[in-house]
Amino acid sequence: MKGVVLFRTAAVALTALSALLAPVAPASAAGPLGAPGDVLTMPLADALGALPVQEEDRTGYSRSLFRHWIDADKDGCNTRAEVLKEEAVIAPVQEAGCKLSGGRWYSPYDNQYIDGPAGLDIDHLVPLAEAWDSGASQWSPAERQAYANDLDAARSLIAVSAKTNRSKADQDPATWMPPFEGYRCQYVADWIATKLRWQLSIDTTEKNALTKTAAGCANAPVGITLAR
Ligand SMILES: [Ca+2]
Ligand SMILES: [Ca+2]
Numbered sequence: 001m002k003g004v005v006l007f008r009t010a011a012v013a014l015t016a017l018s019a020l021l022a023p024v025a026p027a028s029a030a031g032p033l034g035a036p037g038d039v040l041t042m043p044l045a046d047a048l049g050a051l052p053v054q055e056e057d058r059t060g061y062s063r064s065l066f067r068h069w070i071d072a073d074k075d076g077c078n079t080r081a082e083v084l085k086e087e088a089v090i091a092p093v094q095e096a097g098c099k100l101s102g103g104r105w106y107s108p109y110d111n112q113y114i115d116g117p118a119g120l121d122i123d124h125l126v127p128l129a130e131a132w133d134s135g136a137s138q139w140s141p142a143e144r145q146a147y148a149n150d151l152d153a154a155r156s157l158i159a160v161s162a163k164t165n166r167s168k169a170d171q172d173p174a175t176w177m178p179p180f181e182g183y184r185c186q187y188v189a190d191w192i193a194t195k196l197r198w199q200l201s202i203d204t205t206e207k208n209a210l211t212k213t214a215a216g217c218a219n220a221p222v223g224i225t226l227a228r
Contacts, residue, residue: 128147
């Protein structure tokens with residue numbers, strides 16, 4: 001693909017080579033875009049073009065199939081608290097049990113500052129149900145847990161006003177975009193990057209909406225580290 005810079009690990013290259021030399025070798029775990037940890041950098045339009053288009057299917061979905069909010073590093077703060085601490089513009093006070101109080105956050109979806117953690121939700125930028133529909137139904141419970149608590153890419157989880165998060169619910173960009181128009185290019189780039197990071201698909205109406213918005217945005221490079 002033109003414009004794609006792809007750094008594969010030597011191990012992956014060797015796996016690919018040995019697969020060529022020995023067709024009976026076990027299949028690589030790598031998906032079509034690469035293996036976990038691979039870094040892709042490409043212009044926004046190419047990133048959008050790299051997403052496979054498939055019909056979506058919500059059969060069998062339950063929010064409880066994505067375990068969250070865990071405390072992966074066992075420091076007492078769960079994923080929600082970790083995102084709040086990371087994204088605060090004025091740090092909250094942290095008390096026993098990682099109880100947060102005070103502090104100030106910027107909610108980019110509606111271009112508002114919010115005081116105190118109670119008014120904020122942590123949004124899965126690509127909602128759990130949308131992830132399920134577009135590939136995560138095939139994942140292991142551990143992969144779904146990793147997705148639901150993804151602190152390794154700043155785009156994956158975002159502190160926003162509870163009001164906008166609840167208006168978004170599990171909608172994709174075909175039916176919901178951030179009310180603050182000045183944030184939409186960033187939102188679309190982050191949506192595309194998150195779908196690529198997790199090697200998820202998009203549906204036709206979603207692709208149309210992303211294409212329409214992206215056409216009005218800079219075709220800037222998007223950097224993605226594959227999570228799976
Ligand atoms: Ca933690
Ligand atoms: Ca969709």
